[in-house]
Amino acid sequence: MPLYEKENFLEEVLRLIRFPFDREEIRAELENHITDRTNYYKEQGYNQESAAGLAVKNMGEAKEIGRALNKQHNPVLGWLWLVTNGLAFILAILVILNLAIPFLSSLLSLNGIDKIPASDIIYQIDANEKVRLDDTVIRFTEVVYDKDGDLNIYYKYYDTRLWGLGWSLPGIGSISDNLGNQYLTGGSSGNGGVISRNRQVIPDFAAAADTLIIDYDSYNRKYRVEIPLQEGDENEQTK
Amino acid sequence: MNRRNKVLRNLLILAVLLPPAFFRSGLYLTPLSAHRHSERSIHYGPSQVVHIQDFEQGKYILCKYDKWISCNTVNQQWLFFWRFGNQVTGIENDPAKAVCYSWNQSYQYCKAYGILNDDRVKKIEITLSDGTILTQTDFYEDMFLLTWTSGTKNDRQNRDMERIRGYDSNHSVLYEDSLTGSPLGESQ
Numbered sequence: 001m002p003l004y005e006k007e008n009f010l011e012e013v014l015r016l017i018r019f020p021f022d023r024e025e026i027r028a029e030l031e032n033h034i035t036d037r038t039n040y041y042k043e044q045g046y047n048q049e050s051a052a053g054l055a056v057k058n059m060g061e062a063k064e065i066g067r068a069l070n071k072q073h074n075p076v077l078g079w080l081w082l083v084t085n086g087l088a089f090i091l092a093i094l095v096i097l098n099l100a101i102p103f104l105s106s107l108l109s110l111n112g113i114d115k116i117p118a119s120d121i122i123y124q125i126d127a128n129e130k131v132r133l134d135d136t137v138i139r140f141t142e143v144v145y146d147k148d149g150d151l152n153i154y155y156k157y158y159d160t161r162l163w164g165l166g167w168s169l170p171g172i173g174s175i176s177d178n179l180g181n182q183y184l185t186g187g188s189s190g191n192g193g194v195i196s197r198n199r200q201v202i203p204d205f206a207a208a209a210d211t212l213i214i215d216y217d218s219y220n221r222k223y224r225v226e227i228p229l230q231e232g233d234e235n236e237q238t239k
Numbered sequence: 240m241n242r243r244n245k246v247l248r249n250l251l252i253l254a255v256l257l258p259p260a261f262f263r264s265g266l267y268l269t270p271l272s273a274h275r276h277s278e279r280s281i282h283y284g285p286s287q288v289v290h291i292q293d294f295e296q297g298k299y300i301l302c303k304y305d306k307w308i309s310c311n312t313v314n315q316q317w318l319f320f321w322r323f324g325n326q327v328t329g330i331e332n333d334p335a336k337a338v339c340y341s342w343n344q345s346y347q348y349c350k351a352y353g354i355l356n357d358d359r360v361k362k363i364e365i366t367l368s369d370g371t372i373l374t375q376t377d378f379y380e381d382m383f384l385l386t387w388t389s390g391t392k393n394d395r396q397n398r399d400m401e402r403i404r405g406y407d408s409n410h411s412v413l414y415e416d417s418l419t420g421s422p423l424g425e426s427q
Contacts, residue, residue: 081242084250092252095256095260099259219284
C-alpha cells in the first residue's frame with residue numbers, strides 16, 4: 001500500500017516537527033522528493049506501485065529525518081520569528097496611526113483654517129514672529145483685519161519633541177494695542193495635528209491702532225510680540 | 240534570508256519602531272514621569288511634589304510651584320503604564336488667607352486641596368452637600384488633601400463641597416469659607 005506508506009512516513013516525520021507553522025512546507029518538500037524518486041524508479045522500469053514503495057523506503061528512517069528537520073526548523077527560532085513579525089506589524093501600524101498620519105495631515109492641511117474672503121479684508125499683514133514656550137514653538141504668521149472690525153491672528157505651533165504627546169496650547173496670551181486698549185479674545189479655531197494651525201479672532205479691534213501687542217505671562221513663562229499694523233508698512237498687503 | 244537573519248531584522252525594526260510608538264501613545268512608565276511631562280506640556284512647573292496619594296484611577300500628586308499650589312492627577316493604564324490626568328495647573332496662594340484652597344471634580348472623583356498659611360491651623364474640616372464631614376489633622380508639610388467620590392460614573396450623587404473650616408488646637412475656627420456653584424474644572 002504505497003499511498004498508505006507515504007502518508008505514514010509523512011505523519012511520522014511531521015509529528016517530530018515542533019514548530020507547527022513549518023509542517024506544511026516540510027510536507028510539500030518531502031512529497032516533492034518522493035514524487036521525484038517515484039518518477040525515477042518508473043523510468044527504471046518499475047510500475048507505479050513498486051516505484052512509489054521504493055521511493056518511500058529509500059527516503060530513509062522517518063524518525064531520523066524528523067529529528068533532523070526539527071533541528072533545522074528550530075522551534076524557538078520559529079516562534080521568535082513569528083512573534084517578532086506580529087509585533088513589528090502592530091508597531092508599524094501604531095507608528096503610522098500616531099505619527100505619520102498626523103504629520104502628513106499637518107503638511108497637507110495648509111489651508112485648514114478658514115480664510116477670510118479678499119473682499120472682506122481691510123488689511124493683511126504678513127507677520128513672522130516666533131516665540132517658544134518650553135518645548136512648544138509658536139509662530140505668528142499673519143494678521144488680517146476685516147470689515148466687521150475683527151482682527152484675526154493666524155498662528156501655528158508645534159512641539160519640538162516630535163514623538164511626544166501633550167496638551168494643546170492653552171492660549172496665546174493677552175491682546176492689546178499701542179493705544180492702550182485691552183481686548184477680550186473671541187473664538188478660535190485650529191486644525192490640530194503635529195503642526196497645529198490656528199486663528200484667534202479679536203472682535204472690535206481699534207481701526208486706528210498701529211501695533212498689535214500679544215503678551216504672554218503665565219506660570220513664570222513670558223513673551224511679548226509686537227506686530228506693526230500701520231498702512232504702508234512694507235509687510236502689508238492691502239487687498 | 241535565513242530565519243536567524245529574519246529574526247535579527249525584525250528585532251532591528253522593533254528597536255526602531257518601539258520608541259516612537261511608545262512615546263506617541265502618551266504612555267509613561269512611572270506616575271512621576273507622566274506628571275512631569277504633563278506639567279511641562281501645559282507650560283507649568285516643574286513643581287515640588289509634596290505628597291502622592293492613590294485613587295481608583297491613578298494618583299493624585301500634591302505640589303507646590305513658586306507661588307502656586309496644585310494637585311495634578313495621573314491615570315493608570317493597562318496596569319503598568321501611566322498617562323496624563325487632569326487639573327494640572329494650580330491656584331495662586333494668597334498668603335493673606337489662613338487657608339488657601341481649591342476643590343474640583345473629574346467624573347465622580349472629587350478632591351479638595353490647599354495650603355495652610357497660618358501655622359496655628361491644626362485641623363481642616365470640609366462639609367459636603369449631603370452633610371458628610373471630612374477632616375484632616377496630619378498634613379503634608381503645610382498642605383492638605385481630602386478626597387471623596389460622588390457616587391459612581393453612571394450614578395452620580397450631589398456631594399459638592401459646601402464649606403471649609405480651619406481650626407486651631409483649641410477647636411476655635413480660624414478660617415471659614417462657604418461655597419456655592421460648581422467646582423473648578425468639573426468634567427462630566
